[in-house]
Amino acid sequence: MGILGLGTVGTGTVELLLDSTGRNPLLSEIEIYRVGVRELNKPRKVKLPDGVIINDLNAIVSDPQVDIIVELIGGVEPARSLVLRAIQFGKHIITANKALISRFGDEIFTAADQAGVYVMLEAAVGGGIPVIRPLKESLSINRINTVTAIINGTTNYILTQMQMGSGSFDDVLTDAQNLGYAEADPSADIDGLDAADKIAILASLAFNGRIRLEEVYYEGICKVSKIDIVYAEKLGFVIKLLAIAQQDKKDNLPAPLSVRVHPTLVPKEHPLASINGIYNAILVEGEPIGQVMFFGPGAGAGATASAVSSDILNMVAELKISAQTLNPILTWKLHKHNEITPIEELITRFYARILTRDEPSVVGKLGTCFGKYGVSLESVVQTGFQDKLAEIVVVTHDVREGDFRQALKEIESLDTIHSTPSIFRVL
Amino acid sequence: MGILGLGTVGTGTVELLLDSTGRNPLLSEIEIYRVGVRELNKPRKVKLPDGVIINDLNAIVSDPQVDIIVELIGGVEPARSLVLRAIQFGKHIITANKALISRFGDEIFTAADQAGVYVMLEAAVGGGIPVIRPLKESLSINRINTVTAIINGTTNYILTQMQMGSGSFDDVLTDAQNLGYAEADPSADIDGLDAADKIAILASLAFNGRIRLEEVYYEGICKVSKIDIVYAEKLGFVIKLLAIAQQDKKDNLPAPLSVRVHPTLVPKEHPLASINGIYNAILVEGEPIGQVMFFGPGAGAGATASAVSSDILNMVAELKISAQTLNPILTWKLHKHNEITPIEELITRFYARILTRDEPSVVGKLGTCFGKYGVSLESVVQTGFQDKLAEIVVVTHDVREGDFRQALKEIESLDTIHSTPSIFRVL
Ligand SMILES: NC(=O)c1ccc[n+]([C@@H]2O[C@H](COP(=O)([O-])OP(=O)(O)OC[C@H]3O[C@@H](n4cnc5c(N)ncnc54)[C@H](OP(=O)(O)O)[C@@H]3O)[C@@H](O)[C@H]2O)c1
Ligand SMILES: NC(=O)c1ccc[n+]([C@@H]2O[C@H](COP(=O)([O-])OP(=O)(O)OC[C@H]3O[C@@H](n4cnc5c(N)ncnc54)[C@H](OP(=O)(O)O)[C@@H]3O)[C@@H](O)[C@H]2O)c1
Numbered sequence: 001m002g003i004l005g006l007g008t009v010g011t012g013t014v015e016l017l018l019d020s021t022g023r024n025p026l027l028s029e030i031e032i033y034r035v036g037v038r039e040l041n042k043p044r045k046v047k048l049p050d051g052v053i054i055n056d057l058n059a060i061v062s063d064p065q066v067d068i069i070v071e072l073i074g075g076v077e078p079a080r081s082l083v084l085r086a087i088q089f090g091k092h093i094i095t096a097n098k099a100l101i102s103r104f105g106d107e108i109f110t111a112a113d114q115a116g117v118y119v120m121l122e123a124a125v126g127g128g129i130p131v132i133r134p135l136k137e138s139l140s141i142n143r144i145n146t147v148t149a150i151i152n153g154t155t156n157y158i159l160t161q162m163q164m165g166s167g168s169f170d171d172v173l174t175d176a177q178n179l180g181y182a183e184a185d186p187s188a189d190i191d192g193l194d195a196a197d198k199i200a201i202l203a204s205l206a207f208n209g210r211i212r213l214e215e216v217y218y219e220g221i222c223k224v225s226k227i228d229i230v231y232a233e234k235l236g237f238v239i240k241l242l243a244i245a246q247q248d249k250k251d252n253l254p255a256p257l258s259v260r261v262h263p264t265l266v267p268k269e270h271p272l273a274s275i276n277g278i279y280n281a282i283l284v285e286g287e288p289i290g291q292v293m294f295f296g297p298g299a300g301a302g303a304t305a306s307a308v309s310s311d312i313l314n315m316v317a318e319l320k321i322s323a324q325t326l327n328p329i330l331t332w333k334l335h336k337h338n339e340i341t342p343i344e345e346l347i348t349r350f351y352a353r354i355l356t357r358d359e360p361s362v363v364g365k366l367g368t369c370f371g372k373y374g375v376s377l378e379s380v381v382q383t384g385f386q387d388k389l390a391e392i393v394v395v396t397h398d399v400r401e402g403d404f405r406q407a408l409k410e411i412e413s414l415d416t417i418h419s420t421p422s423i424f425r426v427l
Numbered sequence: 428m429g430i431l432g433l434g435t436v437g438t439g440t441v442e443l444l445l446d447s448t449g450r451n452p453l454l455s456e457i458e459i460y461r462v463g464v465r466e467l468n469k470p471r472k473v474k475l476p477d478g479v480i481i482n483d484l485n486a487i488v489s490d491p492q493v494d495i496i497v498e499l500i501g502g503v504e505p506a507r508s509l510v511l512r513a514i515q516f517g518k519h520i521i522t523a524n525k526a527l528i529s530r531f532g533d534e535i536f537t538a539a540d541q542a543g544v545y546v547m548l549e550a551a552v553g554g555g556i557p558v559i560r561p562l563k564e565s566l567s568i569n570r571i572n573t574v575t576a577i578i579n580g581t582t583n584y585i586l587t588q589m590q591m592g593s594g595s596f597d598d599v600l601t602d603a604q605n606l607g608y609a610e611a612d613p614s615a616d617i618d619g620l621d622a623a624d625k626i627a628i629l630a631s632l633a634f635n636g637r638i639r640l641e642e643v644y645y646e647g648i649c650k651v652s653k654i655d656i657v658y659a660e661k662l663g664f665v666i667k668l669l670a671i672a673q674q675d676k677k678d679n680l681p682a683p684l685s686v687r688v689h690p691t692l693v694p695k696e697h698p699l700a701s702i703n704g705i706y707n708a709i710l711v712e713g714e715p716i717g718q719v720m721f722f723g724p725g726a727g728a729g730a731t732a733s734a735v736s737s738d739i740l741n742m743v744a745e746l747k748i749s750a751q752t753l754n755p756i757l758t759w760k761l762h763k764h765n766e767i768t769p770i771e772e773l774i775t776r777f778y779a780r781i782l783t784r785d786e787p788s789v790v791g792k793l794g795t796c797f798g799k800y801g802v803s804l805e806s807v808v809q810t811g812f813q814d815k816l817a818e819i820v821v822v823t824h825d826v827r828e829g830d831f832r833q834a835l836k837e838i839e840s841l842d843t844i845h846s847t848p849s850i851f852r853v854l
Contacts, residue, residue, distance in 0.1 A: 016568065016715060022681075024567045026755060122565065128716045130557075130565030137564075138549065138557030140451045141443065141736040254449075271722065274701055288443060288729025289555045293722040295698065302715025309568040317756040321749045328453060329744040 001312070002034040002060040002091075004082060005072035006044060006053065009096055009123065010035070012305030013072065014046045017312075026313050034060045061086035068315060070308060071095040080104050087111045092319070094311045096123035096304060099188075102197035102213050105204065109332040118318070118326060120311040125198045126151055126280045128303025129296035130310070135205050135284070137329055142286030144206040146246045148427075151198045153278035153298040154182045154189035155221050155241040159263075160276040163229055163238060169222060181278055192218035192241065192261040199243035202282070203259045206245060209338035211259060217343040218261035228353060228422045231383055231393050235351075237265035238273045239424065248341060256339035258346055265351050265426040344402030349378070349426035352394050352408065355418040359390035362416050366394065369414070373407035375399045389418050395426060428739070429461040429487040429518075431509060432499035433471060433480065436523055436550065437462070439732030440499065441473045444739070453740050461487045488513035495742060497735060498522040507531050514538045519746070521738045523550035523731060526615075529624035529640050532631065536759040545745070545753060547738035552625045553578055553707050555730025556723035557737070562632050562711070564756055569713030571633040573673045575854075578625045580705035580725040581609045581616035582648050582668040586690075587703040590656055590665060596649060608705055619645035619668065619688040626670035629709070630686045633672060636765035638686060644770040645688035655780060655849045658810055658820050662778075664692035665700045666851065675768060683766035685773055692778050692853040771829030776805070776853035779821050779835065782845040786817035789843050793821065796841070800834035802826045816845050822853060 003010055014035065020027040035048060036057035044053065054060070061069055061082050069086040071093065073079045079100050083093055084107070093112065095101065101108070101124055112119045122132045126149075150156050154176060161172040173190070176182035188194045196218040200211040221241050232239050242264040248255040266273045271293050275281040280298030285291050297303035318327050356362040359382055370377060378395045385391060396404065411417055430437055441462065447454040462475060463484035471480065481487070488496055488509050496513040498520065500506045506527050510520055511534070520539065522528065528535070528551055539546045549559045553576075577583050581603060588599040600617070603609035615621045623645040627638040648668050659666050669691040675682040693700045698720050702708040707725030712718050724730035745754050783789040790807055797804060805822045812818060823831065838844055 012715070022570050024756075027568070129719055130561040133565055134557040134561055137741050138560055138737045139733070141454070141733055141740055143449050271701075274698075286733075288439070289733040290724045290727070290730055292556055292724075294719070295722065296719030297717045300717070303717055306566070306568055306713075306716040310565045313568055314564050314756060317754050318748070321745070321752045321754055325748045327744050327748055329451075329741060 001030055001032055001068045001070060002036065002063065002066040003032060003070045003072060004036045004057055004060065005074065006035050006037045006046070007072065008301045009304045009308065010072040011045050012301030013070065013308045014048070016305045016309050018046065024313055026316055030312060030316060033065055034063065036060045057082055058085065061091060062089045066091060067319070068092045068094065068312065070312065071097055072308070073097070074099070076100055076103060083108060084111055087115050087117055090115055090117060092118040092315055094120045094308060094315065096121070096308055098124040098194070098197040098201060102200040105201070106210055109334060113331065113333065116324070116326060118315055118330060119332060120315055120330070121201070122311050123304045123307035125201050126282055126294065126296070127153070127298040127300060128306045129280060129282065129294050129298065130307070131282050131294045132205065134294065135202070139284060139286060139289065139292070140329065142289050144247065144284060144286040146244065146285045147199070147202050147206050147282065148272060149199065149202065149243045149280070149282040150240055150272055150275050151243050151280050151282065151298060152189050152195040152241060153280055154186060156275065156280070157181045157278045159221060159224065159239055159241065162224070162226060168226060169224065190222055191220035195241060195243040195261040199245055199259060199261060203245035203257060203338065204334055206284070207247060207257055207338050208334065209336045210334045211338055211340070215340040216259045216261070219263065221263050223422060224263050225422065228424070231353065232265050232351070235265070235379070235395065236268055237426070238268060239263055240266050240272060242266065242272070242427065256341045258341050260343060260346070263424050265424055267427065270427065344400070344405070346401040347398050348401060349398055350396045350404050351422070351424045351426050352420055353422040354392045354394065354411070354420050355386060355389040356392060356416050357389060357418055358416040359392070362390070362392065365414060365416065366392070366411060369411045370396070370407045373403040375404050375407050428457055428459055428495045428497060429463065429490065429493040430459060430497045430499060431463045431484055431487065432501065433462050433464045433473070434499065435728045436731045436735060437499040438472050439728030440497065440735045441475070443732045443736050445473065451740055453743055457739060457743060460492055461490065463487045484509055485512065488518060489516045493518055494746070495519045495521065495739065497739065498524055499735070500524070501526070503527055503530060510535060511538055514542050514544055517542055517544060519545040519742055521547045521735060521742065523548070523735055525551040525621070525624040525628060529627040532628070533637055536761060540758065540760065543751070543753060545742055545757060546759060547742055547757070548628070549738050550731045550734035552628055553709055553721065553723070554580070554725040554727060555733045556707060556709065556721050556725065557734070558709050558721045559632065561721065562629070566711060566713060566716065566719070567756065569716050571674065571711060571713040573671065573712045574626070574629050574633050574709065575699060576626065576629065576670045576707070576709040577667055577699055577702050578670050578707050578709065578725060579616050579622040579668060580707055581613060582622070583702065583707070584608045584705045586648060586651065586666060586668065589651070589653055595653060596651065617649055618647035622668060622670040622688040626672055626686060626688060630672035630684060630765065631761055633711070634674060634684055634765050635761065636763045637761045638765055638767070642767040643686045643688070646690065648690050650849060651690050652849065655851070658780065659692050659778070662692070662806070662822065663695055664853070665695060666690055667693045667699060669693065669699070669854065683768045685768050687770060687773070690851050692851055694854065697854065771827070771832070773828040774825050775828060776825055777823045777831050778849070778851045778853050779847055780849040781819045781821065781838070781847050782813060782816040783819060783843050784816060784845055785843040786819070789819065792841060792843065793819070793838060796838045797823070797834045800830045802831050802834050
């Protein structure tokens with residue numbers, strides 16, 4: 001086996017493979033033949049024989065001694081080129097790289113299909129949580145209706161801390177960085193892009209077709225304020241960054257998918273409402289199974305190494321049966337693209353917090369404007385005052401997003417309306 | 428494929444296999460060749476070609492046309508004899524029968540090992556929830572510390588209803604029977620035996636050794652009263668029937684396992700505390716993964732059929748690669764017996780509700796008696812009066828169960844003590 005990368009996950013994986021007592025005995029059949037890194041002189045936490053750690057990664061992926069390449073570098077390049085080259089040389093691939101798979105899954109799966117090699121990626125979604133393999137193996141008999149997930153630990157930690165009153169978004173982010181729960185550049189997490197990568201992968205699996213990442217709508221958590229968390233709480237909700245992939249229906253027939261990431265008001269009694277801190281959870285709803293949920297640590301060296309190593313074990317087990325014929329359930333044959341509905345077509349409830357200069361007159365005007373676009377209101381509450389402006393929180397019934405946005409645009413143009421600081425979707 | 432049994436799960440499975448549009452295409456390669464039932468003349472919900480449904484089950488398990496036997500009869504006999512005979516004839520086995528596996532797993536796995544056939548049993552634990560396969564495949568790299576589970580839907584439904592104030596144990600049980608959530612003879616569920624079967628299977632898998640069912644301690648829920656649920660709630664707990672398998676440690680080395688089923692006070696913030704109604708959940712804690720939980724429907728025709736059919740699909744996929752060499756991860760090679768600690772050696776906290784004739788003097792006496800046996804008390808609360816008797820609820824710190832029982836025996840012999848209506852362990 002050749003491992004590319006010896007950072008957080010690479011080190012965790014090598015530690016796990018070297019400490020085999022009391023674990024699956026198949027481990028003893030695996031040899032860590034090469035580990036590729038960028039800087040040869042960095043001190044390493046794991047002890048490997050001389051000559052195992054090298055910095056010529058191209059040599060590893062073409063080495064005839066190597067059967068399996070484990071890609072733990074991260075990012076798109078050089079990971080993409082190395083993985084493609086490894087496939088050309090007939091190596092089976094294990095990766096934890098969601099960015100690579102969500103962007104270049106197409107290219108990689110096609111190449112793997114032609115070369116007759118496995119690509120396994122349990123660690124790419126949900127860290128240590130078994131979810132890719134259960135979806136492929138245990139749930140593939142189902143018709144999936146929705147996948148609803150908390151799959152970014154950083155943002156879930158920040159929202160949980162804010163919920164518990166630990167401070168504003170910025171305070172909590174700084175804490176999270178100091179604790180190692182958020183990276184120095186947290187933008188991919190905060191902006192929802194990391195969750196978008198992951199839900200794209202889950203959606204392609206659950207709905208059996210490729211997903212164009214650029215069609216996945218995503219919105220981050222930086223607009224979630226403490227005050228919205230408090231109001232949501234009073235209305236019976238918690239705010240979570242949800243990643244959702246949903247099989248829409250039209251006239252009871254499957255229509256395009258809705259695939260999206262955004263802060264969402266989740267009813268307190270919903271199974272995802274109590275998933276806190278850095279934990280992740282993936283809720284799958286299908287027919288005939290109903291609802292199943294997978295919960296666990298979404299990141300961290302040990303948990304992620306568990307997922308990577310389980311891919312290694314299972315790949316070794318399959319290859320022991322046959323190195324020629326692949327297990328058809330474990331390959332990625334995504335022949336079609338899944339069509340995705342634009343976000344304007346989404347049918348959802350909305351929460352909006354509106355600041356107004358003239359509270360008494362505004363409720364009627366809101367009603368009229370919303371009514372004009374077919375938006376009906378579930379509740380309208382005058383919640384308080386901010387800087388002498390009356391604050392109104394509305395929750396709508398189900399509405400087409402495009403219609404809601406148009407109504408809101410008209411409302412925001414009214415003289416009495418100062419601004420709409422927060423708009424969130426409601427589950 | 429030959430299916431034995433066309434009851435709840437059998438019918439669900441046949442319906443699923445016949446309705447293959449939009450499901451895994453491998454389904455189309457499976458033929459339902461025979462279905463065995465007891466009464467040929469019963470009306471059936473599923474339409475199968477003439478001659479498929481027969482009542483000679485012995486003929487099915489020895490039929491050379493059949494590669495896979497799916498056992499959905501339930502109970503020990505004739506299921507055991509049929510499965511063993513099928514194995515002798517080289518058939519691969521899929522079963523949903525926890526009673527059979529927990530009692531005769533040994534015999535069946537040994538026979539299967541000799542014959543070189545698979546035995547798959549995803550549906551035997553947790554209904555539709557993927558848990559057997561994830562434990563085998565995704566978590567087998569971990570050293571498991573504990574499996575803590577709610578794996579009996581009937582009792583969880585009853586406890587949840589009692590918790591919500593829907594009535595006494597007997598009222599709720601009657602309702603559950605009317606709703607089809609409890610069987611006409613609910614004793615195996617209520618008494619904890621069904622959960623004991625399932626935790627024995629999970630423990631053998633998680634700790635890689637056979638379990639003697641007779642060594643698994645189990646206690647049912649019939650002693651859980653509304654009043655205990657109320658007191659538990661005030662103390663910050665909910666009462667759940669937990670099935671627990673735990674790797675004890677002595678001097679930091681693995682000691683015998685503790686495997687048991689009993690009503691348990693679960694802290695409200697614990698992930699299992701919010702698993703309500705007929706849902707099941709299995710929480711696995713291991714190294715390096717940390718905590719992962721699998722949640723979903725623990726019974727029902729559709730959910731269980733999903734688990735049975737996923738075994739069918741995966742078995743077909745493996746057999747397509749090779750009918751000779753089995754996937755080593757999917758076989759059951761349990762060469763040793765796991766040693767199990769007797770319940771007296773358990774270290775746990777206890778909750779006890781004590782009725783006394785003379786409240787003022789009794790608290791001191793309780794303290795003295797408990798102290799004599801090394802039982803230290805976390806809290807002692809005089810909760811009220813029942814039939815002119817003062818009621819005292821104590822919660823202990825961690826204590827050896829044997830010591831606690833001895834102390835309690837001495838306490839119960841005191842003149843001032845009337846009785847101890849409830850004793851539960853605390854998680
Ligand atoms: N961290 C987590 O909790 C987590 C969880 C789930 C998935 N993942 C995924 O796992 C992958 C690895 O993440 P990580 O946190 O382990 O990353 P990391 O700590 O940054 O480690 C990256 C490793 O790759 C090597 N590397 C980077 N660029 C290279 C290049 N151009 N040539 C050769 N080697 C190069 C680095 O070498 P040097 O050591 O020489 O610098 C380092 O060993 C990513 O795809 C990530 O998304 C991570
Ligand atoms: N029900 C659930 O939700 C659930 C969930 C998880 C696991 N399971 C397990 O699944 C298995 C089946 O349960 P079920 O609820 O489907 O049972 P069920 O409804 O009672 O069906 C039993 C079937 O087996 C047949 N049968 C029974 N004894 C027989 C005999 N001596 N000879 C021939 N056929 C016989 C019956 O035939 P007739 O139809 O002719 O009477 C019937 O078709 C059990 O092991 C159970 O523990 C059930």
